[in-house]
Amino acid sequence: MTELIQIIVNGMANGALYALIALGLTLIYGVMNLSNFAQGEFAMIGAFGTYYFMQMHMNYLMAMILSLIVAGLIGFVIHILAFHPLRKSEPLNMMLSSLGVSVLLVNLSQYLFSPNPKVVSNSFSEDSIQAFGVFLSQQRILIVIVSLILCGFTYWLLERSKFGRSVRAASLDPDTATLYGIPTNRIAFITFVFGVALTGIAGGLTAPIYNVYPTMGISLTLKAFVVVVLGGMGNIPGAIMGGFIVGLIESFSAGYVSTAFQDVIVFSALFLVLIIKPEGILSKVQGEKV
Amino acid sequence: MKRFKKMIFMMVSLLSILTVLLAGCSAPKGASESDSKKDSSGPLKVGLVTQLSGGGALYGNLMKQGAQLAVDQINEKGGVDGRKLKLLAEDDQANPSESVKVTQRMVSDENIDAWIGTLKSSDTITDIGITAKKDIPSFVPVAVADNVTDSGLNNVYRNVAKNSMQITEMVNYILKKQPHKKMAIIAENTDYGRNIVKIFSEQFEKGGRKITNKELYNVGQKDFNNQLTKIKASKPDSVLIAGLVAEGALIAKQAKQLGINQQLYSFGGFMGKQPMELGGSAVNNLIHTDYFVPTAKDEKTQSFVNDFNEKYGQIPDSYYSAATYDAVYLYADAVKKAGTSDPEKVNKVLHELKNEHTVMGDITFDKNGQAATRVWISQIQDGKQVGIYHAE
Amino acid sequence: MTKTRLFYTAITILCIVCSIASLYIQNLYLLRVFILAAITAILALSVNILVGYTGQISLGHAGFFGIGAYMVGILNVNYHISFWLCMVIAVLFSGLMGLILGLPTTKLKGHFLGIATLGFGVIVNGVLNNWMQVTGGPQGIRDIESPTLFTIPLEYGNFFLGFIVACLSLLVLVIYLLIKSPIGRAWSCLKQDEITAYVTGIHVYRYKLLAFTISGSIAGFAGSLFAGYMTFISPDTFDLNQSISIITTVILGGSGTIAGPLLGTALLAFLNEWLRNFDELRLVIYGIILVAVIVFIPEGIYPFFKNKVISIFSKRKKASQPNTSIEPHAGKDAVNE
Missing domain, CATH: 3.40.50.2300 (Response regulator)
Structure with missing residues (x-):
């Protein structure tokens, strides 16, 4: 029984993290129609930022905030150089450009910071709390809380604010949105920066439990894609739910089937969802635009 | 269109002739391996x-x-x-x-x-x-x-030393000096990790002791809670980490956070200062094989x-x-x-x-x-x- | 007709010259680079059928590549079936896998299809890595028999290169014929607009499945060649990176053309080797070049230069003869008004 609860807790804790990274990805996809394969690399930037700011004797919170600004700035520059010029071209080209950005960022950070993993530790990351034999580390609790807050905030921003309305308009039909006076290019910029900054926070949050090294983002990107597709691309509540679903599938398949086949099972589940409901779990059925 | 077909036919036949040609002609028998001259005065x-x-x-x-x-x-x-x-x-x-x-x-x-x-x-x-x-x-x-x-x-x-040498040393040591009877293995999913799992469990069980789990993880993985939860459930009295330090240190850390306080064992990956840097207090008391001791x-x-x-x-x-x-x-x-x-x-x-x-x-x-x-x-x-x- | 005939004769001669020239390469390193590049070229052609001609995305082609290689490896090493028979089985089987992958995924579009195929690649890699009894797991399969073609031992690099260039030429021919056939026309139609294609009476689903099957079997063919050449296969070769690098090759070279993927392969192979001079900065520079090419030449290198050349020639022509044709757009606008 304890094992079952522990498995559920593990799955939920990981799911919150996946949801946070997927959130940025799905936002960017919605507005720019870009499958950003460099998304995880911004988590890496956030983590490295956190590490280096903490080396300068800043506290964890301060370092996280600064590193999220850094991630946003780098995202801004990359958007100008690699994505903005391609906004009118095929989505496939943008995707390829993001792959190039990913290769560039990973290897540049390896060149600058060396491949050695770096440790970030704050005052509470080492300990965990315990109830009825179920353990959860304090850092993970922090991740869950921050992730839920940010998901809620983003949801509010999109659904209730004026900015959110223009984002939704731009993602629904950019041309019409432009006709109505919505600056779609600027919206794309802001969304991209916001999306990568969210991921940057995720990086800073995971740094104490996962350590910091150049290739840390790659597996996160893959997970985020699964989450986003499961939830329906461009769908915020879908991404949040997808995050938890993937986390739970992972922990249950590891617990009751096989740890070696964990990835295979996750992706098979993805396949299943795509076959049954190609537009994602939470999406409303949409007719094709002719 | 007829001409077009004719041409295609021509091309196909040419190419097939080519393959036959390849068979027939006694072309140079591959690039030779030994004709390069070595400079015996250069570096x-x-x-x-x-x-x-x-x-x-x-x-x-x-x-x-x-x-x-x-x-x-x-x-x-x-x-x-x-x-x-x-x-x-x-x-x-x-x-x-x-x-x-x-x-x-x-x-x-x-x-x-x-x-x-x-x-x-x-x-x-x-x-x-x-x-x-x-x-x-x-x-x-x-x-x-x-x-x-x-x-x-x-x-x-x-x-x-090759893998089986270090594994044998480790098994012998545990059999002789340590009381642990039930061991769980968490191994990286590579030939290195898989070999350790195979050889170690054979020898360990030959010594009359028991392996409770054989869990695998991928290189580059960061979260091991799923594997560790499974290990914890089968209540071993010690855990063997068959992997390198980048993942191994995280495993040790996350094991502690899950409340696994059993004795940890590992292999050559845990030499040196890096485990302490990456794992902190979690790797304390970990026992591992060592090929090289800088303080010797x-x-x-x-x-x-x-x-x-x-x-x-x-x-x-x-x-x-x-x-x-x-x-x-x-x-x-x-x-x-x-x-x-x-x-x-x-x-x-x-x-x-x-x-x-x-x-x-x-x-x-x-x-x-x-x-x-x-x-x-x-x-x-x-x-x-x-x-x-x-x-x- | 004489002009096109000349063109085809030139290409045929080029292929033959390449095949024969490959017998005289003395440098073993270059030989290896060429052979691996030729295998990549076959892979690129197979992805191009999906990406370039049918408008589908595949981010999991390393899966087919791996299935082809492992079919040869398993059958040859465990069951001692001759290499050529293995190859035929591998091609058929990976074609079948293409069909099976196509059954659910042809209903998907764009990014969903991309992620689904990516998932296929990850699943295949996971199975290869973990199904110890059959695939040997991370250790891979060793000592695959290197093939012998009519008493020519292909374990010599030169012969293998000659063979593989001949294969590549044949494949180019086959794909060319396919594209010019009704099948190719149907593909290009459904690439432009699926609904229009459907309305026109093209069985969209069936043609997509066909594209997946053919593409899968060609990638499987590349895999079996790889297994025969390396005589050793392990799951690392057939991972996500491989899938990504194939599609990069195709798009960089110019998808939807036959010369594009070939040019892309050649350029990337050269770039890869040349960048070794930069040691640690190698992959940084590679990333920059990748982004730069996509940003500045999004249509691909081959179409870009082709258009350049054509525009130079057509300018001359325009200068020599007065333009009498009516601009099509002008007429259209007039009607609309």
Whole structure:
């Protein structure tokens, strides 16, 4: 029984993290129609930022905030150089450009910071709390809380604010949105920066439990894609739910089937969802635009 | 349209003629392996093939640093018989076809005199197949899978204990000195990890003890809670981590956070300072095998440690640097003894070595080129590596 | 007709010259680079059928590549079936896998299809890595028999290169014929607009499945060649990176053309080897070049230069003869007004 609860807790804790990274990805996809394969690399930037700011004797919170600004700035520059010029071209080209950005960022950070993993530790990351034999580390609790807050905030921003309305308009039909006076290019910029900054926070949050090294983002990107597709691309509540679903599938398949086949099972589940409901779990059925 | 079809027919027939042509003509029988002339006055070229980008670059860089140090030292002392050494280090991205390509380039374009590599045993086996065609002395300082030295090649030397040696030492130690009866294994999903799982559980169960779990994780994975939860549920009294330090330290940390306080065991990956840096207090009391102890009172070890520290500003505390450093010296000394860089003679000298004193211990290569270096059992005690056991 | 005939004769001669020239390459390193590049070229052609001609995305082609290679490896090593028979089985089987993958995924579009195929690649890699009893797991399969073609031992690089260039030429021919056939026309139609294609009476689903099957079997063919050449296969070769690098090759070279993927392969192979001079900065530069090419030449290198050349020639023509044709757009606008 304890094992079952522990498995559920593990799955939920990981799911919150996946949801946070997927959130940025799905936002960017919605507005720019870009499958950003460099998304995880911004988590890496956030983590490295956190590490280096903490080396300068800043506290964890301060370092996280600064590193999220850094991630946003780098995202801004990359958007100008690699994505903005391609906004009118095929989505496939943008995707390829993001792959190039990913290769560039990973290897540049390896060149600058060396491949050695770096440790970030704050005052509470080492300990965990315990109830009825179920353990959860304090850092993970922090991740869950921050992730839920940010998901809620983003949801509010999109659904209730004026900015959110223009984002939704731009993602629904950019041309019409432009006709109505919505600056779609600027919206794309802001969304991209916001999306990568969210991921940057995720990086800073995971740094104490996962350590910091150049290739840390790659597996996160893959997970985020699964989450986003499961939830329906461009769908915020879908991404949040997808995050938890993937986390739970992972922990249950590891617990009751096989740890070696964990990835295979996750992706098979993805396949299943795509076959049954190609537009994602939470999406409303949409007719094709002719 | 008719013409078009005719033309297509023509092309097809031409191409089929070509294939027959290929069969018929006694074209040059492949590029020959031996016609390249070796420059016997230029520098001795030592090729190092290892992973210098991506996840494993962490270990590959250590190899490169060790080799570079040895090459610089030898050159400072005037080289080998007046010939300087030159290190060519290339990245193989831990990809079999890249590794083969890079090795081939070194062999046929750069005319290397000695080869050192790689991080992965499976790539190493393919690569030494290429160097063997030219009989180039090939050193394997890091890859530990048993079958590297099982291929019966005459030019392969491994100056580090092979996997089964360290596993046997570990099992013997536990059987003799430790009370643990039920062990869980968490292993990386590579040939290294899989081999450990196989050999260790065989020997351990032969000793009358029990393996409760065999869980696997992928290299580069960061979250091990799922594996560890499963392990915890079967209540072992000790956990064996069959992996390298980048993941291993995280496993130790996350195990503690899940409330697994059982004794941890591991292998060569946990040598040196890195486990403490990455794992903090979680790796305390962990027991592991050790090939290289930087604090050993041996004179050679001390000078290596000091020189390395001077050059790179850190203590070389894992075997990656030390063993690669040794490999360069073993080659240089063999050339000196042979008086020539002719591979046949160098190979002969290397096979005749008796208790050659190196950083990693006294080296004698058996007929397969495998050396029995010392394997210690060490424990991490309050942030320090302490040797606790050494089988005689 | 004479002009096109000349063109085809030139290409045929080029292929033959390449095949024969490959017998005289003395540098073993170059030989290896060429052979691996030729295998990549076959892979690129197979992806191009999906990406370039049918408008589908595949981010999991390493899966087919791996299935082809492992079919040869398993059958040859464990069951001692001759290499050529293995190859036929491998091609058929990976074609079948293409069909099976196509059954659910042809209903998907764009990014969903991309992620689904990516998932296929990950699943295949996971199975290869973990199904120890059959695939040997991370250790891979060793000692695959290197093939012998009519008493020519292909274990010699030169012969293998000659053989593989001949294969590549044949494949180019086959794909060319396919594209010019009704099948190719149907593909290009459904690439432009699926609904229009459907309305026109093209069985969209069936043609997509066909594209997946053919593409899968060609990739499987590349895999079996790889297994025969390397005589050793392990799951690392067939991972996500491989899938990504194939599609990069195709798009960089110019998808939807035959010369594009070939040019892309050649350029990337050269770039990869040349960048070795930069040691640690190698992959950084590679990333920059990748982004730069995509940003500045999004249509691909081959179409870009082709258009350049054509525009130079057509300018001359325009200068020599007065333009009498009516601009099509002008008429359209007039009607609309």
